[in-house]
Amino acid sequence: MGYFMSKLILDFNWLLGHLRRIYFMALPENEEDYEKSRGYYIAGDSATQTIAQLAGGTFLVSLMLSVNIPDATIGVITSMASFAALFQLFTMQKINRLKKRKLFVSLCVLQKLFLALIFFIPLMSLENHAAQFLIIAGYFFAQACTQIGTPATQDWIATLVPMELRGRYFSRKDAIAVFVTVTTMLIAGVIMDKTAGPLQHIGFLINGSLILILVILNFWAFSCMKEPRHARLNAFGQEMHGHLARKNKEDAPARQKGVLKTEILEAFRNPDFRKAFWTNILWLTAFYTSSPFNTSYQIKDLSLPFTFIMVVGFFGNLIRIAITPMVGRMGDRYGMACIYKYSLVGILLNFAFMALSVPSNAYPMTIAATIFSAIGWSFAGIGLFGIQLELINEEKRTLQLSILSSIGGVYGFLVSFLAGRLLSHLQHTPLILAGRPLYAQQITNTLGVLFLTALILYTKFVVQKRETQLHP
Template structure:
């Protein structure tokens, strides 16, 4: 790759950061409030829950065709910009629906599928593209800073959305507030699209990428260390999704939380997760990624069942803080283990395929939880059953956790993009920025925080 001109590089780096910032505002104020919106216009509780688990399957499927789309357009940049613009446009029917005060159920699922399909289709191509833009010597620190900017953007979007909806409800213009919220989210994604387009593309179709054929991938996973890890991760996903999609309906329809309370609970868990990541990086260095995974893997087991104990606000805040810590530990540990176990040139291919399996696991768990909730007539007892069942299912994954091997941990930063923020104990859907985890990185950094860790302990 020929080096970029310094001015072009500075412009591209600035645009990558600004894209992350406005994209994150969209996440915070857009899809996060889709479930409360459809509940406000009369959609059923099971359907509202499934709206957060079924559409991502469309995104996972479309990820598989993104390499063909890139080849067809002859450019990663063009493909990413096209998908980003499509995702931004998916907010238009939501604005119309909010102003009309109604949207058919099938239309809501279609819009959400377009949102997720277009959004997730950018992932593999964007990761490959930015790896040609950001020089390897600065990737670690650059993406660590970008992650922090993006996290601030997500929190700002969350708080702005909650404040606007609270004002709308008290002032009698709740649906208009949703329309403004979705309009802002769409405009943020259009602005993100502009920043994507303003970046250069030194190598339209980089050659150093290996696609792992499906047969080879399955054969390797059956007998490999990474196969044991990914199998455990899929099992946890099924267990979590029995209850996770239904926290928004539970909060809104059963607990009748205000928008301020709803936003507070979501922000507390997400904020706690951000704040504890530097400390969790230190735990990983001292006790190993597998030790951190055991801490998180055991810690997430009771989280769903804890919602049965009380609906008092102080208790719910405590549970959300605990969830932020435990899911932060689990997420960081799995990221570290995955990226030590899978070769760099195969990561994009393997993780794209894993995303599809992960989406199928989400659908399986959520359909089971939805069927149980429906059988109880969407009553509070039904929620307690799926909360308890989810914790029991998580407990049943411990034998799979025991099979996950330890790997030699090389301290490195892991930058992430938050693509969704969830109510309840699932917290957020974070995806790794693959170029930030290049096997050739700067001196060791604290994962996520980007702080020096010092020499490894023996």
């Protein structure tokens, strides 16, 4: 017994040492390590984006409709990911004090397993109200953990990619991620169509299993990345770990009251941070006023089949994949804000075509809307993130990204909640224009067009002007 206990303790200590090397001692030693880490991030982010699509959009809406959750409520629930960003405010200081964040980010990734589990709930013999609660609770918990880990993840990849490579790298990453995502979604969409009706629970089982596999891939890819952050150093500039780090640990400063408030106020005193903040707010206003309700509109009111939506999305995203690298290089050359405002025009036209969509013209309008969405999204996410990295304080990047994300998240949720109330009201109020019935989502998409117009003008006359001053 003593031999086996000793061997067990020895094996356990070996495992702890191995994990310490993976998560606390993975410094990049040369450019090759940086390049490999950027490659692993592309793999992990491709899994992340695919998970987000398989656990959202059409698939999540179908899951919620299967347990009789109303349309307006679905729009609000899909925005809970944004509201979950509020938790970043309460965790950002503790995360910022972490010398190494790789383990923290990797553990946050594992919580996405709950996104897989919610698709197994229809297999259980549960009342609708119980199934509704478990789906909403599981979705919210997974999104909260994801949001808490997002600023640390963004700071991590920002340290691995120099500014002069960001446009090209992030566009290449997005092109690969989009290809992986739309290919997987096309297959999953066909499966959901084939299993519609009495076999729908089988489709949910397959979808949940795909998410489970992708979460494991995401965790593995991030675990393989190097982290260019130093732990506590000794007098020779070498990292200390284990008992050496504990022995030489400096006394932690007394916790100050109002530190969170001070950080927020300090950020808002900076005019560049305010520009990044208002750019984010205008974008969230436009996006959450219209986008969360379009999937249910396509399925219920326009009666479009899964396969059609997925095939059109697939070919639209082939266009996005083809042009994203070129647009990324243009972002490096002409500036993030300059190209960002043009990408917003594509999303504006997407909302405009959705506002004009009715059952009689649903097929051509959906094709046009999808193409312009793909063109717009070829740089919209890259451009917004690039603008934030340019305008916020690099030394406090994690904190200020958390502030932007958390405040923006709560704001986005409130916008989607109010838009959901408006949608519910409009759906119960007969709307007639020129003798023809008007759908509620036509109104919300029209509002999205107006808000995007305001954002495009703000980007051109405020943000782009400041970017030119920073990088003449």
